[in-house]
Amino acid sequence: MDPSGRWRQALNGFLFQPVDARAAAWFRMAFAVALPWFFWSRGLRGPDGATAPVRWLYEHVFLSFGYWLAVLALCVPMAWGWRPRLVGCLLVLVLLPLDFLSVGSTSRLVMLFALLAFSCVRSDAVRIPWRASDRSRLHGAGPSWPVRLMQLQLTLLYGANAIAKSSPSYLRGDVLMDYSIALPNFRVDLSGGMLELGPVAVPVVLAAVASAFTEYFLAIGFWFGRWKWITALVGLGFHFSLTFIVQIFMLHYATVFLYLAFLLPLVGRNVPAGHGGKTDPAGGSGGPGIKRRMNPAASRGRGQIVRDPVAWRGGGEIPPAS
Amino acid sequence: MISNLPSTVTGSRTLDQILFFGILALMVLATPLLLVYYRSPFCKIVVVAITSEGERLPRKTPKPLKGIRPGIQGAERLIRDFARTPAALELAPPDGRLEWSVHFSKSLTDTIQSTRLKGVRIVATGDNR
Numbered sequence: 001m002d003p004s005g006r007w008r009q010a011l012n013g014f015l016f017q018p019v020d021a022r023a024a025a026w027f028r029m030a031f032a033v034a035l036p037w038f039f040w041s042r043g044l045r046g047p048d049g050a051t052a053p054v055r056w057l058y059e060h061v062f063l064s065f066g067y068w069l070a071v072l073a074l075c076v077p078m079a080w081g082w083r084p085r086l087v088g089c090l091l092v093l094v095l096l097p098l099d100f101l102s103v104g105s106t107s108r109l110v111m112l113f114a115l116l117a118f119s120c121v122r123s124d125a126v127r128i129p130w131r132a133s134d135r136s137r138l139h140g141a142g143p144s145w146p147v148r149l150m151q152l153q154l155t156l157l158y159g160a161n162a163i164a165k166s167s168p169s170y171l172r173g174d175v176l177m178d179y180s181i182a183l184p185n186f187r188v189d190l191s192g193g194m195l196e197l198g199p200v201a202v203p204v205v206l207a208a209v210a211s212a213f214t215e216y217f218l219a220i221g222f223w224f225g226r227w228k229w230i231t232a233l234v235g236l237g238f239h240f241s242l243t244f245i246v247q248i249f250m251l252h253y254a255t256v257f258l259y260l261a262f263l264l265p266l267v268g269r270n271v272p273a274g275h276g277g278k279t280d281p282a283g284g285s286g287g288p289g290i291k292r293r294m295n296p297a298a299s300r301g302r303g304q305i306v307r308d309p310v311a312w313r314g315g316g317e318i319p320p321a322s
Numbered sequence: 323m324i325s326n327l328p329s330t331v332t333g334s335r336t337l338d339q340i341l342f343f344g345i346l347a348l349m350v351l352a353t354p355l356l357l358v359y360y361r362s363p364f365c366k367i368v369v370v371a372i373t374s375e376g377e378r379l380p381r382k383t384p385k386p387l388k389g390i391r392p393g394i395q396g397a398e399r400l401i402r403d404f405a406r407t408p409a410a411l412e413l414a415p416p417d418g419r420l421e422w423s424v425h426f427s428k429s430l431t432d433t434i435q436s437t438r439l440k441g442v443r444i445v446a447t448g449d450n451r
Contacts, residue, residue: 012335015338015339015342016329016330016338105355106356106358109352109356110356113345113348113349113352117345120331120341122329122331140329142329142330142331143329143330143338145331145338145341145342148342149342149345149349152346152349153349156349156350156353157353157356160353160354160356160357161357161358161360164357164360164361165360167360169361169362169392169393169395169396170360170361172395174362174395175359175360175361175362175393176359177394177395178362178363178394178395179359179362179363181394182363182394182427183363246359
């Protein structure tokens, strides 16, 4: 196969693996519960420098309790699995104005993109995940590319911050020292060059280098299956320790929430053997005549089977199982 | 025949790919908005001469220290280096001293506008003779 064909094959494999319906249902429910909390906006202000009509809109509509109740009302059918794609898209539109508030726009932007991506998942393939039978899991939740978008969002968040923090002034500790002087949400004074955490005093330069290095690790670590749980633990520790240094409005929680996109078995999961003769447009089933491929990287010795959707790119009849 | 074509969102794999790359492009474009605490706040150096009677006399900020620049630490280093030079001695009144201060932005969204610089940090008030 020529190189471009190999790239296309790899891309299709990356984008069109089936999404596990039960994992998607769990994620959908978690998302529906988390959204009203992430977008709680009472007491906040509209965008700085807004014109009078826009200010009026924010004060009387978008930041009102009734608006938040409307968001909550939309999250209920989403949690239940009633037309989650439609409800998800509606929620994106309804929540978009709240991304322009004076505080917390970063975390909201992250959640909005995740919601936009997740709206493309057929997350109602299983409505109640703890009641799903093996049969219902045959109907997959669609292709993996919406999940990949959420994963890439997390990678972009950590990766971009790591690259931005690779400047000499940051790695010297100057930036952290400056912020501890300038910003009221910094909980410690680093101007003396030391970060005091209880009985331990750490040079700020060490803290700065460690934070940049950690963000590089978090940007990359989740993509390696064997490392994802360790990466998640490192991330939790990183964000937990940050809470002692600086108060970041919701960004900690939004970031950790996206860990679920990697930790839940959403993509490339074992799909049980299908029932002969049935068509499955969702593409989530196994069964006779279905070409299977062992994926040693994913199996970890447990014999996990991963469908290779690329095998059917050319269309036509599926060869019988050998 | 069992149909096991992979599923799509839009019904067409090409459209799916367009949608994927479209949303990804939006995410990449929005990435600068996700950067936090990576760059020092902007600041401005101000110098005031204080006479032996306590009178405060504003002085023009010397050329090497003029303008808006990022970084309080950097500004402090510049002041300390400049304060040792003969040019600094010329600014100080006889029997008086110079008070250096760094005015910095307190908001991450503040742009390079001196009128929005609110915080003040006194760097050196000693005798500059």
